Amino acid sequence: MTATMNRPLGEPGASRPKPVHVSKTINLTLKVWRQKGPKDTGRFETYKAEGISEDMSFLEMLDVINERLLAENKEPITFDHDCREGICGSCSLMINGIPHGPETATATCQLHMRKFHDGQEVVVEPFRATSFPIVKDLMVDRSAFDRIVEAGGYITVFPGSAPDANLIPVPKPVADAAFIAAACIGCGACVAACPNGAANLFTAAKIGHMNLLPQGQAERYARTEAMVDTMEKFFGSCTNHGECQEACPKEISIDYIALMNKDYLRSKLKNRRYLSRKP
Amino acid sequence: MSDITLDSKSPSGPIQDRWTNHKFSVKLVNPANKRKFDIIVVGTGLAGASAAATLGGLGYNVKAFTFHDTPRRAHSIAAQGGINAAKNYHGDGDSIYRLFYDTVKGGDYRARESNVYRLAQVSVDIIDQCVAQGVPFAREYGGLLDNRSFGGAQVSRTFYAAGQTGQQLLLGAYSALAQQVHKGTVELHTRSEMLDLVVVDGQTAGIVVRDLITGEVTSHSAHAVVLATGGYGNVFYLSTNAMACNVTAAWRAHRRGALFANPCYMQIHPTCIPSSDDFQSKLTLMSESLRNDGRIWVPNNPDDTRGADQIPEGERDYYLERKYPSFGNLVPRDVASRNAKTVVDAGKGIGPLKNGVYLDFSSSLLRLGRDVVKERYDNLFEMYERITGEDPFKTPMRIYPAVHYTMGGLWVDYNLMTNIPGCYSMGEANFSDHGANRLGASALMQGLADGYFVLPYTIGDYLAPQLNQKPVPTDHPAFKAAEAAVRDQNARYLGVKGKYSVDHFHRELGKIMWDYCGMERTEAGLNKALAEIPALYTEFKKDVKVLGDDQSVNQSLERAGRVDDFFQLGYLMCQDALHREESCGGHFRAEHQTDDGEAQRDDENFSYVGAWGFNHAVADGTLHKEPLSFEYCKPSQRSYK
Structure with a gap:
C-alpha cells in the first residue's frame, strides 16, 4: 500500500473496533x-x-x-x-x-x-x-437483456385490480421451481460462457419463472414467442453446450431452456395460422 | 426561507377513513388528459419502478432515469428478509390497526399517524398486486402463502421469497416498468445521473442529468418530478448499502429549497458480518429473519478463548432473551444493535477482532433438523460461508451491527410532495413513515405503497389545475445555468489535481461519522464532528485527485460529486443529532437514557419533525418544526420486556 493511504486517522471512538488482526x-x-x-x-x-x-x-x-x-x-x-x-x-x-x-x-x-x-x-x-x-475497460453494455424482458417478460396486472393473494393457490413445488428461475440476476455470465454468445439461459429463466405460475398462463404463449424472437435478434443460437449453467452464479439449470423450447414449439403450433404471414 | 410553514395536509376524522376520504377529495385528471402531462421519475428501485410503471399505465408521459445500466440493479434488489402486510393469514391476531400501532411504536412515536395508517391499509393491496404479477413468495404445501415473524412484532405478517424478497419484488416492479417502456408510455434513461433540480418561479420545472457514458449534460423538463433515489447510509462509507448508493439527487433538491427532515435518524442493522480489515469496501447484512431461529449470545467471561461449541450453556449470556423475555431475540433493530454494542464494549466480543456476537443456530438445528433450516436460510448461510470461510451449520455466525437504512430524508406532506410544488419524494428518499426507527420488512412495504398505491393518486391533485400548460422549456435560462454549474463542478474536481483519491476522503468522512454520529452520540462528540467535517471537506476540495476527463466513463468523477454531497449532508446530520436533545429509536444520545440504558424520549420538547432548510452555506441551515400529534397511539416508554 502506498504511503498516501496510511495518513493518521481521526481519533477512533470506542464504538469502532480497531483492526489488529493480520x-x-x-x-x-x-x-x-x-x-x-x-x-x-x-x-x-x-x-x-x-x-x-x-x-x-x-x-x-x-x-x-x-x-x-x-x-x-x-x-x-x-x-x-x-x-x-x-x-x-x-x-x-x-x-x-x-x-x-x-x-x-x-x-x-x-x-x-x-x-x-x-x-x-x-x-x-x-x-x-x-x-x-x-x-x-472491463465494463460492457448488457442492455440487450432489457429488450428481451420488455418484449414480454411480465404479467399484465394493473395496481388495484388484483384478487386477494390467497385466491391464487400455487402448489409449493411449482412456486419453488418458478422461484429458482426467478433468482436469475441478469449478469450475463451465461452469454459470456456460451461459445455462440447465446442468451437462451437468461431468456429461459425469465420465461420459466412466469410460464410455470398460474398467474402467467394468460400471456404464456405470446410471452414466449415475443421474448424468444427478440432474443434471436440480438444473440447467437443455442447448440446445447451447457456452458451457461456451469457459469451461472445462481446455478440455473438448462432444463429451463427445454421448457422454453417446448413452449415456443407449442406456441408455433397453436398459432400456425400466422406462420405464412409476414410480420 | 424562514417563513415556511409546514402543512402536512394530513386529513382529519377517524383514522380508518382518512385515506378513503382524501382520495375522494383530490382532484382527478381524466384519462384522455393524462397524456398531456409529463412526469419525471428519478430512481428505479421499488418506489421508482412501481411509480413509473403505474403512472405510465395510467396514461401519463413518463421519463424514468436511473444511473444503473438497467433498472433492476437498484439496491432494493438486495433486501433479504421480507415485506410486511396486515393480511392476518396466520390467524394470529394481526390487523391493519395492529400493523399501524406496531409501526408507530417501533418508530418510537416520531412518525405521522395518518401516513402510517395509510401504509398499513395499502399493505394488503401490495401483496395482492405482487402475487398477481408473479412474485414467487414462499408457500405452504397447500399452495397458500407462508409468513414469518420479524423484529418488533408478535405476529407473523412477513411475506418472503427465501432470503431474496427484495430481488423478487424489484423484478416484479421492473417487469411492470419494462412493459410500459415497450408500450412507449415510459421513456427509460439508463446510466443517467440526476445532478440538479430546476425550479422556476417557485415551481418544479425539471432536472439536469449527466450521461455517465458520454459525459453529456442535458436538461429535461416536466410538470412534476418524483425523486425515488434511496437513502444516504453511505455517508458512513462502510454500510450495507450498495457501493453507488448516494444522497446526491435528494441533496441537490435540498439545495434548491426542499427541506431535509430528521437527517439524524438512521438505522443500524443488528445482524451484519463484522468488518475484518481496513480494505473492506462494504458490510454485508445477514437478514433479520435469522433471528427467528438463531439465538444471540456472548460468553459470560470476556477472556474466554474457547471455541463456541466448547462453551457450556451455563457460561453463555443470551442477553436479549435475558433482558427482554417477551420479545427475546426479536426485539426491534435499534434495541438489538445497542445491546450488541454494550456487550462488545464490555469486552465480551467474539471473533479474531473481538468485534462481534454469536448468532447460533444449534438449538434450531436440533429442533427442526438441518433440512428445514437449510430451506429457510440456504442462500444466507452460503453467503456467510463465502465471505468468512466458516460454515454456520457447524459454528455460530459472528455478527455485529452496521449502518443499514436512513429514516430521515426529504420532507414530504401526506401527498408525498416536498415543500417545492411539483417535486415529490418516495421510498427511502423521503422521511415519512418510519419515525425514528424502521421495523424490519417495512422498507419494501413503504417503497411499493408509495409507488403503486399512493403517489399515482395524489399527484393528480397537483397536476389537474395545470391542464394545457406546457412545462418550462429546457432552453429557459434556469436550465442553462444549472447545466453550466454541473459542468463547472466537474471541471473543478478534474482541475484540483491533488494527492488523495475520492475514496480516501470518503473513508475518512465515514470514520468521523461512525465515531461521533453512529450508534451512540454525545454533545462533545458531535461538536468534535462539526469541527472535523468542515476541515476535511476543505482538504477534499483542495487535495482530491480525479484523473481522466468528463467526456467519457469516469467512475472517480462520479464519486467525487457524491462524496462532496455526503460531506454537506454529514454536517447536517451532526447538527440535527446535536439539536435533538433526547434519545429516540435509532438516535441515541448517551446523555438521555433511562436507568437501565434504554432510549429516553422527551415528548414535551421534541415531539416534532425537524426539517432543515438550506441557506447559502452548509452550516446555515434553518430548522422548521412540524409538530406531531398522537390521537391513537399514545406515546409511552417503549417496552419489549
Whole structure:
C-alpha cells in the first residue's frame, strides 16, 4: 500500500473496533484488459498485485490496484459493480477465462482472494460477446437483456385490480421451481460462457419463472414467442453446450431452456395460422 | 426561507377513513388528459419502478432515469428478509390497526399517524398486486402463502421469497416498468445521473442529468418530478448499502429549497458480518429473519478463548432473551444493535477482532433438523460461508451491527410532495413513515405503497389545475445555468489535481461519522464532528485527485460529486443529532437514557419533525418544526420486556 493511504486517522471512538488482526497475504500478477472506449482496440496491461489479503473479495483487490494506479497518475480500471452481495448482477469479468472466476455458484463480488495462490497469474477480461459491446475497460453494455424482458417478460396486472393473494393457490413445488428461475440476476455470465454468445439461459429463466405460475398462463404463449424472437435478434443460437449453467452464479439449470423450447414449439403450433404471414 | 410553514395536509376524522376520504377529495385528471402531462421519475428501485410503471399505465408521459445500466440493479434488489402486510393469514391476531400501532411504536412515536395508517391499509393491496404479477413468495404445501415473524412484532405478517424478497419484488416492479417502456408510455434513461433540480418561479420545472457514458449534460423538463433515489447510509462509507448508493439527487433538491427532515435518524442493522480489515469496501447484512431461529449470545467471561461449541450453556449470556423475555431475540433493530454494542464494549466480543456476537443456530438445528433450516436460510448461510470461510451449520455466525437504512430524508406532506410544488419524494428518499426507527420488512412495504398505491393518486391533485400548460422549456435560462454549474463542478474536481483519491476522503468522512454520529452520540462528540467535517471537506476540495476527463466513463468523477454531497449532508446530520436533545429509536444520545440504558424520549420538547432548510452555506441551515400529534397511539416508554 502506498504511503498516501496510511495518513493518521481521526481519533477512533470506542464504538469502532480497531483492526489488529493480520490476515495472510499473497502476491499476484494481473493481466487486465484496458480499452479506452468502444473505438479503441484495447490491450492487456500487466500489474503487480502485491500484499493482497486473502480476506479481500476480488473487487476489493481491484479497488486496491486502482488506488495504487491513481497514486502513479494512471487512470483506474473501470468495472461495473454495486451491491457486492451477489444479487444486483452488476459485476461481471472473465477471470482466467471463466465468467465470475473459478468458484462455482459465485459472482465476482463474492469471490475471495483465498481462492487464489501466491505467485498466480490472473487474467482479467470483460465479458466477451458481440451483443455485449465493451464500453470501457472491463465494463460492457448488457442492455440487450432489457429488450428481451420488455418484449414480454411480465404479467399484465394493473395496481388495484388484483384478487386477494390467497385466491391464487400455487402448489409449493411449482412456486419453488418458478422461484429458482426467478433468482436469475441478469449478469450475463451465461452469454459470456456460451461459445455462440447465446442468451437462451437468461431468456429461459425469465420465461420459466412466469410460464410455470398460474398467474402467467394468460400471456404464456405470446410471452414466449415475443421474448424468444427478440432474443434471436440480438444473440447467437443455442447448440446445447451447457456452458451457461456451469457459469451461472445462481446455478440455473438448462432444463429451463427445454421448457422454453417446448413452449415456443407449442406456441408455433397453436398459432400456425400466422406462420405464412409476414410480420 | 424562514417563513415556511409546514402543512402536512394530513386529513382529519377517524383514522380508518382518512385515506378513503382524501382520495375522494383530490382532484382527478381524466384519462384522455393524462397524456398531456409529463412526469419525471428519478430512481428505479421499488418506489421508482412501481411509480413509473403505474403512472405510465395510467396514461401519463413518463421519463424514468436511473444511473444503473438497467433498472433492476437498484439496491432494493438486495433486501433479504421480507415485506410486511396486515393480511392476518396466520390467524394470529394481526390487523391493519395492529400493523399501524406496531409501526408507530417501533418508530418510537416520531412518525405521522395518518401516513402510517395509510401504509398499513395499502399493505394488503401490495401483496395482492405482487402475487398477481408473479412474485414467487414462499408457500405452504397447500399452495397458500407462508409468513414469518420479524423484529418488533408478535405476529407473523412477513411475506418472503427465501432470503431474496427484495430481488423478487424489484423484478416484479421492473417487469411492470419494462412493459410500459415497450408500450412507449415510459421513456427509460439508463446510466443517467440526476445532478440538479430546476425550479422556476417557485415551481418544479425539471432536472439536469449527466450521461455517465458520454459525459453529456442535458436538461429535461416536466410538470412534476418524483425523486425515488434511496437513502444516504453511505455517508458512513462502510454500510450495507450498495457501493453507488448516494444522497446526491435528494441533496441537490435540498439545495434548491426542499427541506431535509430528521437527517439524524438512521438505522443500524443488528445482524451484519463484522468488518475484518481496513480494505473492506462494504458490510454485508445477514437478514433479520435469522433471528427467528438463531439465538444471540456472548460468553459470560470476556477472556474466554474457547471455541463456541466448547462453551457450556451455563457460561453463555443470551442477553436479549435475558433482558427482554417477551420479545427475546426479536426485539426491534435499534434495541438489538445497542445491546450488541454494550456487550462488545464490555469486552465480551467474539471473533479474531473481538468485534462481534454469536448468532447460533444449534438449538434450531436440533429442533427442526438441518433440512428445514437449510430451506429457510440456504442462500444466507452460503453467503456467510463465502465471505468468512466458516460454515454456520457447524459454528455460530459472528455478527455485529452496521449502518443499514436512513429514516430521515426529504420532507414530504401526506401527498408525498416536498415543500417545492411539483417535486415529490418516495421510498427511502423521503422521511415519512418510519419515525425514528424502521421495523424490519417495512422498507419494501413503504417503497411499493408509495409507488403503486399512493403517489399515482395524489399527484393528480397537483397536476389537474395545470391542464394545457406546457412545462418550462429546457432552453429557459434556469436550465442553462444549472447545466453550466454541473459542468463547472466537474471541471473543478478534474482541475484540483491533488494527492488523495475520492475514496480516501470518503473513508475518512465515514470514520468521523461512525465515531461521533453512529450508534451512540454525545454533545462533545458531535461538536468534535462539526469541527472535523468542515476541515476535511476543505482538504477534499483542495487535495482530491480525479484523473481522466468528463467526456467519457469516469467512475472517480462520479464519486467525487457524491462524496462532496455526503460531506454537506454529514454536517447536517451532526447538527440535527446535536439539536435533538433526547434519545429516540435509532438516535441515541448517551446523555438521555433511562436507568437501565434504554432510549429516553422527551415528548414535551421534541415531539416534532425537524426539517432543515438550506441557506447559502452548509452550516446555515434553518430548522422548521412540524409538530406531531398522537390521537391513537399514545406515546409511552417503549417496552419489549
